[in-house]
Amino acid sequence: MDKNNIETVGDNHIATSVDTPLRKNAFLKSDDEKISAIQHHFKKIMEELGLDITDDSLSGTPYRVAKMYVKELFYGLDPKNKPKLSVFENKYAYNKMLVEQNITIDSSCEHHFLPITGFAHIAYVPKDKVIGLSKINRLVDYYAHRPQVQERLSLQILKDLQNTLETQDVIVMVTAKHLCVSSRGIKDKNSFTTTIEYGGCFTNEQTRNDFLKIIEKTTV
Numbered sequence: 549m550d551k552n553n554i555e556t557v558g559d560n561h562i563a564t565s566v567d568t569p570l571r572k573n574a575f576l577k578s579d580d581e582k583i584s585a586i587q588h589h590f591k592k593i594m595e596e597l598g599l600d601i602t603d604d605s606l607s608g609t610p611y612r613v614a615k616m617y618v619k620e621l622f623y624g625l626d627p628k629n630k631p632k633l634s635v636f637e638n639k640y641a642y643n644k645m646l647v648e649q650n651i652t653i654d655s656s657c658e659h660h661f662l663p664i665t666g667f668a669h670i671a672y673v674p675k676d677k678v679i680g681l682s683k684i685n686r687l688v689d690y691y692a693h694r695p696q697v698q699e700r701l702s703l704q705i706l707k708d709l710q711n712t713l714e715t716q717d718v719i720v721m722v723t724a725k726h727l728c729v730s731s732r733g734i735k736d737k738n739s740f741t742t743t744i745e746y747g748g749c750f751t752n753e754q755t756r757n758d759f760l761k762i763i764e765k766t767t768v
């Protein structure tokens with residue numbers, strides 16, 4: 549691919565759909581088969597960099613990295629790893645805002661494969677269904693563990709919660725630092741990125757402001 553094509557791909561990321569771009573055959577191989585293939589390729593990368601792979605500190609790295617990619621950093625690519633989201637009938641008829649804040653974000657930037665770290669703050673107004681609190685954190689963790697851009701991460705969490713909770717009244721705010729901005733390239737250590745996606749009642753400015761006021765309080 550020449551430089552122009554790379555730049556076209558780079559510029560396109562803002563317009564990508566809510567779905568992570570996946571190959572049709574993405575899940576034909578088992579995890580172990582993927583680990584074995586990635587191990588082989590990563591060994592080649594290390595050798596191209598000039599590293600002596602027979603050194604006892606380096607010899608296990610290709611397998612370690614391959615396992616980390618498939619089982620840890622990118623486990624959220626595979627739908628079989630999606631957490632079961634227990635939803636309950638809203639028996640208490642709670643119909644105000646429920647806020648789950650300071651949810652840890654550990655993700656990876658899909659342009660550089662470097663960490664994105666920060667927090668998600670999520671609120672919804674229940675209709676007929678309520679969700680187990682921890683399931684919101686688990687859902688964030690699942691979508692974060694893919695190569696991501698922050699915009700898509702926010703949208704994937706929003707859309708899933710709207711479907712699961714059968715309401716549009718959901719807001720997702722993500723505040724995160726991108727190592728590709730802080731530790732390479734421009735190397736800006738201080739900047740961070742905020743994305744907000746919402747629907748339903750959160751299109752109302754006052755409702756959105758109520759949410760923002762609550763999340764200003766960062767401790768309990």
Ligand SMILES: Nc1nc2c(ncn2[C@@H]2O[C@H](COP(=O)(O)OP(=O)(O)OP(=O)(O)O)[C@@H](O)[C@H]2O)c(=O)[nH]1
Nearest residue numbers: 554555558657659696697698699726728729733734
């Ligand atoms: N919109 C968006 N951009 C991101 C995200 N993560 C990384 N990027 C940006 O993706 C862009 C990729 O641009 P390129 O010019 O192709 O890559 P690059 O040459 O490494 O760019 P520099 O980081 O400016 O050195 C960079 O500006 C990154 O900061 C994200 O979550 N959302």
Ligand SMILES: [Zn+2]
Nearest residue numbers: 657659660728
């Ligand atoms: Zn990046």
